[in-house]
Amino acid sequence: MGYSFEEGVNRKGTACIKWDFQEMDYKGKSGLLPFSIADADYRTYEPILAALKARIDNGVIGYTDLEPAYLEAVVNWCRRRHGLVIEPDWIVPTGGIVPAMAQALEALTEPGAKVIVQPPVYDPFYSIIQASGREMLLNDLILDETGYHMNLPQLQEMVEAGASVLMLCSPHNPVCRVWTREELQQVADICKGHDVIILADEIHWDLVLGGRAHVSMGAFPEIREQLILCTSCSKTFNVAGLETSNLIIPGDDLRGRYRDYLFARYLFVPNTLGLEAVKAAYQDGDDWVDAECAFLTENAQIVCDFMREHLPKVKVAEPEGTYLLWFDMTAYGKSSEELVDAIAEAGAGLNAGAHYGENYDGYVRMNIACPKEQLLGGLNCIKAALDQLS
Ligand SMILES: Cc1ncc(COP(=O)(O)O)c(C=O)c1O
Numbered sequence: 001m002g003y004s005f006e007e008g009v010n011r012k013g014t015a016c017i018k019w020d021f022q023e024m025d026y027k028g029k030s031g032l033l034p035f036s037i038a039d040a041d042y043r044t045y046e047p048i049l050a051a052l053k054a055r056i057d058n059g060v061i062g063y064t065d066l067e068p069a070y071l072e073a074v075v076n077w078c079r080r081r082h083g084l085v086i087e088p089d090w091i092v093p094t095g096g097i098v099p100a101m102a103q104a105l106e107a108l109t110e111p112g113a114k115v116i117v118q119p120p121v122y123d124p125f126y127s128i129i130q131a132s133g134r135e136m137l138l139n140d141l142i143l144d145e146t147g148y149h150m151n152l153p154q155l156q157e158m159v160e161a162g163a164s165v166l167m168l169c170s171p172h173n174p175v176c177r178v179w180t181r182e183e184l185q186q187v188a189d190i191c192k193g194h195d196v197i198i199l200a201d202e203i204h205w206d207l208v209l210g211g212r213a214h215v216s217m218g219a220f221p222e223i224r225e226q227l228i229l230c231t232s233c234s235k236t237f238n239v240a241g242l243e244t245s246n247l248i249i250p251g252d253d254l255r256g257r258y259r260d261y262l263f264a265r266y267l268f269v270p271n272t273l274g275l276e277a278v279k280a281a282y283q284d285g286d287d288w289v290d291a292e293c294a295f296l297t298e299n300a301q302i303v304c305d306f307m308r309e310h311l312p313k314v315k316v317a318e319p320e321g322t323y324l325l326w327f328d329m330t331a332y333g334k335s336s337e338e339l340v341d342a343i344a345e346a347g348a349g350l351n352a353g354a355h356y357g358e359n360y361d362g363y364v365r366m367n368i369a370c371p372k373e374q375l376l377g378g379l380n381c382i383k384a385a386l387d388q389l390s
Helices: 046-059 068-082 097-108 124-131 152-160 180-191 221-225 252-264 272-284 288-312 336-346 372-389
Strands: 091-094 114-117 135-136 142-144 147-150 165-169 197-201 227-232 245-248 324-328 363-367
Touching: 046 147, 046 272, 068 091, 068 272, 068 288, 091 097, 091 252, 097 165, 097 197, 097 227, 097 245, 114 124, 124 135, 124 165, 124 336, 152 180, 165 180, 180 221, 197 221, 221 227, 221 252, 221 272, 227 252, 245 363, 288 324, 288 372, 336 363
Parallel strands: 114 135, 114 165, 165 197, 197 227
Antiparallel strands: 091 245, 142 147, 227 245, 324 363
């Protein structure tokens, strides 16, 4: 089926963070080909755009709530795409996933509570723990010749020592792991029976590469009462700017406490246009997502082939999921910042790996959700920069 991932969109002049606000991240440089913040440089799913236009044509964007068709669309997406059977009242609509996770920490734990993260990891995880006055426990991933793995014995120690929250990133940004059922079963076994909340950020849950399948933490009934599943169509359907997500909280107690926190702060009014987007995406977006995953798989392959052929000193973490690739460039003996600066000098904007954890200087992250011409342009900039550094 013909979708337009290859066509690209002119995003310049739309106050787009990635295209229009480069100076701050790249020491005053602008006009770079961007491969940074996690949105895509291809067009949003057309039925979403049509639904937004239709809603606007009504002439009023007033307060809205969750209609049955919305709940049905979310419930059915969970079942069709992720094999999850959920009740409509488990769905707690929210804004962005990051603010929702920050609210969950405040709503459900006490100051000083211990929160586990698994570096290298999406950097706002660190910032929301620090901002909430909770204590961070670092359960670094282990890298061996087969890729990144969780340090499960250490995770077990942390849980047994009284950690209150595990912030799980699944699929994992930035190491692009799609955790296997066996790995996640072990996480469930470790957490089960302990007073630890599993705050599972599954924002990238639909974006699996090479025919892989994502396993949701919602698939483990034994930890149901402890689970907050953070889901969204924002990355999948390229509507991140609508800041609309769905938490799925099966446990009555946890959901009640979280809802009370939101209600007391009047944080319960969903984004009217966001709701339209979610409904349109989840009603019928299956073919589009399958095509998107195939497209991203091709892009990931192009990057891996390019690196193997032209820059063999760069180690690419196996691209299993998300559209964010993770490069180990430590062989160049430069800091992440120096690498990103050199690549920016050559014309492309990437993210410094050091942002994702203090042990990851010399690493760089690249967003590959763009037309191939742009992707190849970026790869040539990386090559030009690294050839100079060699
Ligand atoms: C793992 C992960 N969680 C959350 C977010 C951001 O979510 P939101 O914009 O809904 O706060 C991102 C964006 O890149 C992400 O990669």
